[in-house]
Structure formats: C-alpha cells, structure tokens
Amino acid sequence: MRTGWIRDCSRVGVALIAVFAGASIHAAKPSPPFIVDPYPSTYRSLPRTDTLIVDVTILDGAGARIDRGEILLRDGRIAAVGRGLPRDNATVVQGKGRWVTPGIIDVHSHNGTYVLPLTSMDRKASDVSETSDPNVADTWIEHAVNPQDPAFAVALRSGVTTLQILPGSTPLFSGRSVVVKPVPATNVRAMKFPGAVQGLKMSCGENAKSYFGDKDQAPNSRQGEIAIVREAFLRAQEYRDEWRAYSNGKGKQPPKRDLKLDTLAAVLDGDIPVHMHCYRASDMTAMLGVAEEFGFKIAAFHHATEAYKIPAQLKQAGTCIAVWSDWWGFKMELLDAIRDNAAMADAAGVCTMMHSDSPIVGQRLQIEAAKAAGAGRRAGLDLPPEHVIKWVTSTPAKLLRLGDRIGTLAPGFNADLVLWSGDPFSIYTKPDRVFIDGAVVYDSAEPARSPESDFGLGRPEMGGRP
Template identity: 60%
Template sequence: MGRIRFGSAIAAAALLAAPMPGGAQMLTPLWRENPFPSRYRAPAPDDMLLRGATILDGAGGRIDGGDVLVRGGKIVAVGKELDNPGVREVDARGRWITPGVIDVHSHDGTFTQPLTDIDREASDVAEVATPNAADTWIETAVNAQDMAFDRALAAGVTTIQVLPGSTPIFAGRSVIVKPVRATTVWGMKVADGVQGFKMACGENPKSWGASKDNEGPTSRQGVIAYMRQAFLDAQSYGRERAAGKVGRDLKKEALLGIMAGDIRVNLHCYRAGDIAAVLSIAREFGFRIGAIHHATEAYKVPGLLRESGTCAAVWADWWGFKMEAQDAVRAEAPLLERAGVCVMMHSDSPADGQRLNITAAKAAAAGRRIGIETAPETMIKWTTSNPAKLLGLDKQVGTLAPGYRADLVLWSGDPFSIYSKADLVLIDGAVAWDRATPASMPVSDFELGRGGVR
C-alpha cells in the first residue's frame, strides 16, 4: 500500500523534519516516535520438514501432496519431494498447511472476558471522555493475561491487531501482537508493520454526544463535520509548529501522521453513505483509508473502494443487531472479491477470533448459493495475505514462500471445515501450539483453577 502525498499538512510535516540553519535539526515529528518499543523476542526455532500436505500458500497457489521446509525461523522452501537437510520430519499426509491466520480487528486484552461479563467497568476498550482520543495508544491498556490470546493461538491465529473501540470519532493507535505468553503486551508486540489508527463513523460516535454533557456531535452530519474540522485544525497546527509558534499537541500530531501516510486508518463504518462520506474526507485531506471495518453495505459501493485502494474487513453473518446493520448480506465477501475489492475477514469478538476460517467458509457458501464460486486458494487470502497487506507485513507473513517468517498452521483437515483443528501452530518457526500435547502449552492466569483448559 503506497502513500498519497497531498496538502499543506504534508508540507508542514516536511518542515518539522527539515535541517535548520547552521546544521541544527528540528525534532522528528512526534507521530513517528514509538514511546512503547517491542520487547518480543522470537523463541529458538524448531527446524522441520512438513511432508505430503495439501498446501494453500496464501498467494493464490495450491500444492497437493506438498512439502514445507522450515529452518532458522524462516520458510526455506515450498514444493514437492523436497530434500531433507537433516531436520525433524513431520508426516502431514491427509492434512493441510496454510499461513497463520491474521485477525485485523480484535479487542483481546481490553474487553477481557469473563471480567466484562461481570462488570462493564472492567473494559478499557476505548477512552470515551472525548470524541477525539487521537493521542491514546491501546497497547497501554492491553491485559496480556487475557485467555482470548491463548484460544486464538489454538485456533491457528498467529497475528492480531488490537484496536480501540468505536465510541470516539478518533479512537487512537492500534497495536499488532503475536498471541504468545508474555507478562506485558510489549512482550507480544510486533516491531515491524505500519502503525494503525482507529476512526469511526455512524451510530457509535454520534451516540457519544447524545449521551454526554460535554461537547460532541449527535448526528451523522455532525460526525463528518467534526472530522473535517479536526483535520483542518491539524493542518494549521502543522504550519504553526513548523514556525515554532506552538508547543506539541499529541492529538494533532496523530492526525498529521495520518495525512502524511505514516499512520494507517482502520475505519469503523457500516452504511454505504457513511463509507462514501469518509472516503471523500480522505480525498480532501490527501490520505488513504486502509480498510473499512464491518462495512456491511460495502457491497453497494465497490467502485469507491477500488478507486481509493481501500480494503473491506467484513463478517459473514453479523446483521440486524443495530439499525445501520439492517441491510447486510451474507455473501458480501465473495461479492466484493468478484468486484475486485481487497477483502478480508475480521472478528471483533474473542469468539469469532477463534473461527475466522469458518467465517470465510460461511461467506463463500453464501456466495455459492447465488452463483459465485470461490476456490479455497482465494478464500485463504481473506484470512492471511490480504490482512498482512493492511498491517504492512505482507513481505514477512501471510504467505508461504522462501524468506518469509515461518508463521504457519498444520490443520487436521480442510481448514474451511468445522471439523478441522489446528494440529500444529508455528510462530517464527517455533512450535507455539501442539494439539498432541496441550498440557505442555503455557496457560493464562485467568485459566488457573477453572478445570479443563481446552
């Protein structure tokens, strides 16, 4: 995903980083700084040759009776009858291999169950004191002990984007993690990729102003006007900051980062008209929205998504639970795929986060009933390589190819069957989950004393 360069905000950003007379250097734009560095360290790899599986490589390819060689945490070779260089050999005949599943929309660690089932105050999913929480970083709220991470891992998920909630219009930064055992979220955090950001339109943010005493929009038109003014204010701030007239403002710095193309927007949006309105704002201020999340009416405006290079992150059968989700269709993913839109599945819940391949299967089945056939080689892209592109990780994960990180899953059968299980999950070439020895796998503190784990 390239960057669109446009507007005075970009000029101001360039000034912020430009050399000053006499060789001095102004401060690097704050949005490029990372105050919370990753502490994730890949474990010692488990070199192996997986032999004789049906392979879906995530790039549209399929190999029946194929092999995958993993060494040093990377994929070395994918093909048939590969030579074994002296590593452990796994008999994968009758089973399937895919890239690790990627969930681009999760609230794991911030809407932790069962705590939030007991008391909603246990949720840290969003900062709702203001409609503009652009200065917040969701990773500072993530509880790494949430059992949802373990459950996702056991279901073949190897990468998760944790997003803030959708009550604020500007909800703040996301974080990308590996679902591995760690004391803090920074022991799970992926260091690479693109910095994500959550924005929202429609019912959720407009209800903010209606339920609060302080200032905030109460209608769809108010939400859009608030967005435009916030970006205009950020542009003015950029010029004044470049001239040394104002101090730093974390909210406006984040919006400058969006307009500069350094921060990628994940937009919570349902109705076709809302999607079109926010895409217009993106054009006005010279940035691209990475993906429309939920997007239940995206099937009505595929041309707008194609033109803007924006993906759709969708469900298979969430509908009718709110007014703006009334006109959803179960075949949305295959309809968008046929229209040439980048499409992916997402969860928005710890339950669906364990079943993303089944979500893809349900969507494809709905498409089949209206005459749209979607091959497994395409379906797997909805949960692997397309999400990797959104996260800026498409040269590292989401595809089974030499040089990529060995994030992969050995399934007991067809990954789009409800009867199939993740037998073996590798993250960075190390076994993170082995269904044959579940008792040896790490367990969250929340699981202790609760009887059977899985």
C-alpha cells in the same frame, strides 16, 4: 609576524567551528515527532529447529494450492515450498491427510482490553474505549492491554499468529492500534510485532452520535460527526505545516507538541493507516469524501455491511473492507446486511478480508471465511479454498503493511504457519501445530506445552479444556 599568523588562523578556526557547529545544530533539528515510538517491541522468538513438513495440502496464501506438498522451515523463515525438498538436518514432520496454511491474521481484535466474561458482567472491567471526548487520537490502546487475557492463548490454539488490537468505536477518533503476536508474556511490549506500524481507529455512524448525544455533547448527528472530523484534520494540516517549517530551518523554536495532532498529522503523511468502523454505504461514501478533501487514504472500513452497494467507490479509493460473515440485527445500521457481502465485494475487485471484533469469533476466523464463501458459492461465484484463505492471511497482512513478512508461504517470509488436522474450512478441523517464526508455539499432541490461562481452565466457552 608568526604570532599574528597564528592568531589569524585561530580566528578563522573559531569561525569555522562556529559555522560547522551551526550547521550541526541545524541538521540536528528533529523531524516531526508524529510516529516516534517510545515503547519499542521487546519480542523474542522461542527456540526453534529446522523443520520439514511433508505430504500435506498447502494453501500458500497467494492463490496457489499444492497437493502432497512439502515446506521447509529454517532459521525462523520459510526456506522452500514445493515437492522433493532436501531433508538436510531438518526434523521431518509427516503430514499425510493434513493441510498447511499461513498463520491466521485478525485485523480487528479487542483482546486484552475487552476481557470476557468479565466485561459482560461489569463494563468497568473494560478498557476498550476512552470516552471522555469524541477525539481521543492521543490514546494508544497498547497502554491498556492485559497480556493475561485468556483470549490470546485461545487465539493461538486456533491458528491465529498475528492480531491487530484496536480501540473501541465510541469516539470519532479512538486512538492508535497495536499489532501483536499472541504469545505468553507479562507485558504488551514483549508481544509487539517488531517493526509493525500503528493504525488509527476511527468511527462513523450511530455510535458517536448516540453516545455523546445522550450526554448532551457534540456530536448528536451524522453531519455533526463530519464537521468535527473535518475541523480536526484542518488543525492537523496547520500543525504539520508548522513542523515542516521548523524542520526546514524557518523557526527557532519547535511547535508546541499536541499528541492528538501528532496522530492526525501522521495520517495526513500516510504513515499511520486509518481503520474506520462504518456500516452504511452512505456513511462510507461520506467519509471517503472527507479523506479525498484532506488528501489521506482510508485503509479499510471495518464491518462495512453495505460494502456490496458501493464496490466501485471502494475499489477506486483503494480502500479494503474487513467484515464478518453474518452479524446483523443488533443495530439500525445493520438492517441491509447480507451473507453475500464479502464474496460480492471480492468478486467486484474490492480488497476483502474477515475480522473478529470478538474473542469468540476470533477463535474461528477461517470458519467465518468458509461461511462467507459458502454464501458466495450459492450466489454462483467461484471461490476455491486457495482463494478464500487469502481473506484471513495475505490480504490482512498487506493491510497491516506486513505483506512482505507474513501471510504467504514463500521463501524468505516469516515461518508463521498452521498445520491443520484436515481441511481448514471444515468445522471439524483443528490446528495440530502452530508455528511462529519457525518455533512450535502450540502442539495439540503435547497439552503441557499449550499456552493456557488459569482463568480459562475448565471453561469451554472461553476455549479452555474441561
């Protein structure tokens, strides 16, 4: 009798094990692999010491200005901002006559993939765009980045502490972006901003229809572009639904992986923000319509030279603009560009920021902001420095979904900041020191510590010292 009881218990045990094993197997079904990053950041901050900068004009990036202010950096973060802060054991930096701002953030860079002057001499040196198809959403620009591009060192010495590297704008779907810190490295993973999300670069307008149309491929018109984009998102909806069904136990086999659809499904889920190259107001409104149709958001239109014509639509959609101050005339889409664009959009409540799109402009983003603000002031708009600095600090930080970590000088934020020799919006001002995570990564008083590429040495046009 006892033997039979043991045998029955064993059967029950086996059954329970099978039940639990089945439950484990079901629970172990992978979630949709849309935003899995098999190439995580290996970035490590440099050695740092607690630092107190005193007697400076502070623009905190959130709209405040503190004259004769102080800022305390501790353990790689901002510990306090104000006046009369405790010295403790911090190294004191006297900043009389100088200004402090958050580190500059460039949301539209091609550093490492469009290397000057090489690319200007031979376009085969460029990896900025994969042009084999109008849809290359499966590509990741980080796989093309050359960390030895001297533009990174120049950007750092210019006060830039964070960059988003985007693919080029020839395809309609150009691929995923990467957010980096411009620190010396031999591989891009050592530059990747830990925890930063990828973006998807898209384009509309002249580029795709001209490039592919000249090769007798689709698209060769704006309506053709929209049709291709809609078809791609239609497939992405189906793909996402298949993965959801599988994850909910409604299928034994996972859907066949499609790297392009991985990216587009992540856009539909809101996990990958869209950064769209677009100039004309008509093109922007057309793409806003597609986004509404498929239920995703365009995070920002880049270039957006006619944003001043459609501020209500942009504000309603919650779509930002990332712009230059005064690029125009090099293509038909730019014929209605005006210098007041950024200031007018900003005054209308549109989330507004500056971008570079060029390693040359990337050295002077705060001057881009100054020029745009100057145009706005001439139009009668009130644009004090404490507001304009947001265009290159806290606003781009929020666009990159890093607004709780960088772009603002406040307790708990990463200690990414610039000590300027004077008013940062003056062409005569230069960074004296640049901090990333509280570490001094550039000091104008110690040239030997300055990051420099042999390629840039002696080339003033590349920012190198003669």
